[in-house]
Amino acid sequence: MQNPYVPIPVVVDKIITEVDTKDIKTFRLAFLNKEDEEKFKYIPGQFAELSVFGKGESPIGIASSPTQKGYIEFTVQKAGLVTSFLHEMEEGTHMGVRGPLGNSWPIEFLEGKNIVVVGGGFAFTTLRSLINYMIHEDNRKRFGNITVVYGARNPGLLIYKDELKEWEKRTDLNLNVTVDKGDETWKGREGFVPAVCKEVAPSSDNAVAVICGPPIMIRFTLPVFFDLNFSKENILTSLEMRMKCGIGKCGRCNVGHKYVCKDGPVFSLAELDKLTKEY
Amino acid sequence: MEKRLIKKDVLAGIVGKLAGDVNLFAPVKDEDNVLFELVKDGTTALGSYKNTKNAPKAFFFPRSETLMRYTRKEKGMEFSGLGEGVSGRTVLFGVRPCDARSFAILDLLFDQDKYKDPYYIEKRANTIVVAFACVKPQYSTCFCTSVGGSPTSTEGVDVMLTDLGDAYLAEFFTDKGADLLKYFGDTTADVAAEKKKDEIAEAAAKAITKTIPAGEIKPWLDANFEHPFWDTIHKKCLACGTCTFMCPTCHCFDIQDEVKAADGRRMRNWDSCMFPLFTKETSGHNPRTSQKERWRQRFMHKFRYYVDMFGPIACVGCGRCVMSCPVNIDIRKIAEDISKL
Numbered sequence: 323m324q325n326p327y328v329p330i331p332v333v334v335d336k337i338i339t340e341v342d343t344k345d346i347k348t349f350r351l352a353f354l355n356k357e358d359e360e361k362f363k364y365i366p367g368q369f370a371e372l373s374v375f376g377k378g379e380s381p382i383g384i385a386s387s388p389t390q391k392g393y394i395e396f397t398v399q400k401a402g403l404v405t406s407f408l409h410e411m412e413e414g415t416h417m418g419v420r421g422p423l424g425n426s427w428p429i430e431f432l433e434g435k436n437i438v439v440v441g442g443g444f445a446f447t448t449l450r451s452l453i454n455y456m457i458h459e460d461n462r463k464r465f466g467n468i469t470v471v472y473g474a475r476n477p478g479l480l481i482y483k484d485e486l487k488e489w490e491k492r493t494d495l496n497l498n499v500t501v502d503k504g505d506e507t508w509k510g511r512e513g514f515v516p517a518v519c520k521e522v523a524p525s526s527d528n529a530v531a532v533i534c535g536p537p538i539m540i541r542f543t544l545p546v547f548f549d550l551n552f553s554k555e556n557i558l559t560s561l562e563m564r565m566k567c568g569i570g571k572c573g574r575c576n577v578g579h580k581y582v583c584k585d586g587p588v589f590s591l592a593e594l595d596k597l598t599k600e601y
Numbered sequence: 602m603e604k605r606l607i608k609k610d611v612l613a614g615i616v617g618k619l620a621g622d623v624n625l626f627a628p629v630k631d632e633d634n635v636l637f638e639l640v641k642d643g644t645t646a647l648g649s650y651k652n653t654k655n656a657p658k659a660f661f662f663p664r665s666e667t668l669m670r671y672t673r674k675e676k677g678m679e680f681s682g683l684g685e686g687v688s689g690r691t692v693l694f695g696v697r698p699c700d701a702r703s704f705a706i707l708d709l710l711f712d713q714d715k716y717k718d719p720y721y722i723e724k725r726a727n728t729i730v731v732a733f734a735c736v737k738p739q740y741s742t743c744f745c746t747s748v749g750g751s752p753t754s755t756e757g758v759d760v761m762l763t764d765l766g767d768a769y770l771a772e773f774f775t776d777k778g779a780d781l782l783k784y785f786g787d788t789t790a791d792v793a794a795e796k797k798k799d800e801i802a803e804a805a806a807k808a809i810t811k812t813i814p815a816g817e818i819k820p821w822l823d824a825n826f827e828h829p830f831w832d833t834i835h836k837k838c839l840a841c842g843t844c845t846f847m848c849p850t851c852h853c854f855d856i857q858d859e860v861k862a863a864d865g866r867r868m869r870n871w872d873s874c875m876f877p878l879f880t881k882e883t884s885g886h887n888p889r890t891s892q893k894e895r896w897r898q899r900f901m902h903k904f905r906y907y908v909d910m911f912g913p914i915a916c917v918g919c920g921r922c923v924m925s926c927p928v929n930i931d932i933r934k935i936a937e938d939i940s941k942l
Contacts, residue, residue, distance in 0.1 A: 323719045327668050327856075327867075328680065375671040375678030375867065376860045402883035416677040564882045566856045569716035572872070573853030574880050576898075577888075578826075579906035584716070598826040600888050600898075 326569050329373035329418025330358045334411055335393055342478030345400040346444050347409060348385060351419060352393045362422065364388055365429060366451035367560060367588045370421025371568050372396060372404065380404040381565045381583070384422065385447035387454035389461070394419070397447045397481060423568040424587050427452050427532060427558065436466035438524040440543060442473050442515050442535025448560060449534055450482055457495055469524045473500040473515040473539075477508045498522050516542040526551040532558045544591070554591035561587050561601055577601045603773040603782055604790035612762075612769060615784050616646045619692055623729075626660065627694040628653050637693065651739040652697045656849035656921060658707060660693060661724045664846075665870045668720065668856070673863040681864075684720065691728040692781070698754040698761075699745045699917040701732045703849030705757035709911040710852060729777050734763040736801050738809045742920030744933060747813045750917055752805035753798075765797050813933045814940040815904060815914055821939055822905040826897070830942060834935055835896040837928040842873035844922035844930070845899070850907075850915045853879070874898050900935060 336350035353359040386395035563575035570584035578598040620640040627646035629638040667684035711721035735752035759778030845851040855872040907915035
């Protein structure tokens, strides 16, 4: 019997500080055993428990795409016991990963459709995984138009800056990066995510919106998509809850009879409407 | 299915013999309480008792359990082995049918198709459950018949003993249980004994006069996550968590790390939905902000969510929470009050 509580050993291969405030870093983890890498088959939208013996575990969305081979990436904000420890780590440290866990962005459902990706702040991690997956040369033709709206409070808080520059150059991706307030060097767009969505006005025709961000952004963005005639079945988001086991047993991340760790984290608005409002 | 009839005075001998061969846990008097304890020389396993103070779920899902060990290496703490595991066959002798049913209910959670909990499953597989049928209700707070059980329910039972008055009937339901056949002599049960057992079962079920509308309230629960009624039950709750720790089906746990010098272990400990920290996130956000939401969660988990997920109600009607709540919150009354709304 496979033991789902035992973490897979990994080495911290690379640490990238993402933001000016230095409290968001991306950790590139490489598997210490080759066979673990082959077994760790994931889909964008899934998460894993980052496991530090002596400290504990923290459930974090997988920020890399399965099209990126040889490693997995997690973008982590320094907040609690485990994540603070991660932020103090050096490259070369050994740690653990448990996963992949949870459902995923529904790739088959998204295929053949126009995809609108909306992200705010640092809740862009599994969206980045999805975008990199969709624009990979093996997959790009399986999806229609891809529109991305991504915003942060200021230019220094945008994550994946180098990648955003690369995406900017692509003709098969409509990228709209915005900041609430720019600085003297910022030449891009200024404005809140909901307003930019309204301006970009993606068509709801054969389209799905995938939205992640702080609650305040979600609250003001959803009406924009309702006005654009997106149905609740075609608006997807990902929930966060306090988790421990990640496999639907320890009993703390349930929303009604659904466990966010195992039945989620991805839900459509139509699904969320059927659940109790407790998240 | 094998059945044996044994004289009443030989049972103590069977217990003694079993205790020599396996890890035998049986109800033992411990000051004013009856607890499951390891039977060894000098221990008297009770032949007559109501029920144990604590639910026997702890044999499969201990209060605190080492999941794995690790040790400090040059590049960080590294895995060094699993927890203790099981050693030697274990027999739980004298489990009441309500508590045995809790094992069957917990199996649904810990032994699912996709994610199996090896710690729980290993202990379950290694343990033979010998139950003692309740020929009469043990407490005025018993309500097993309202939640899908009965005083003679055999769910979760490997071997069932029924007191027929002049003898015990032993029924062996599983292969695991049949391993104990050799201890029970070779007098097979006759038709008269069978008939007597059926009469006892019927009379025992009837003697449980306390019923609650546990199944009937499900449609109300489905429709009323938001309802003023939820403001009325939690106010005296102290959030002590006793109800969840006494409960045979409550199974929420926390995972914690513990390090001493170069070695450490990761363990899981019972946790409780009654505690404010249970769902509190690092950001400070807590989806269950007050004891109202926590009580609603506990009640809904038992009578609505578990039913939706697995079928049975996650309550076996043992009455422990009713007896041990320091402020007399009574889950039976909550169900009754809901049925009148």
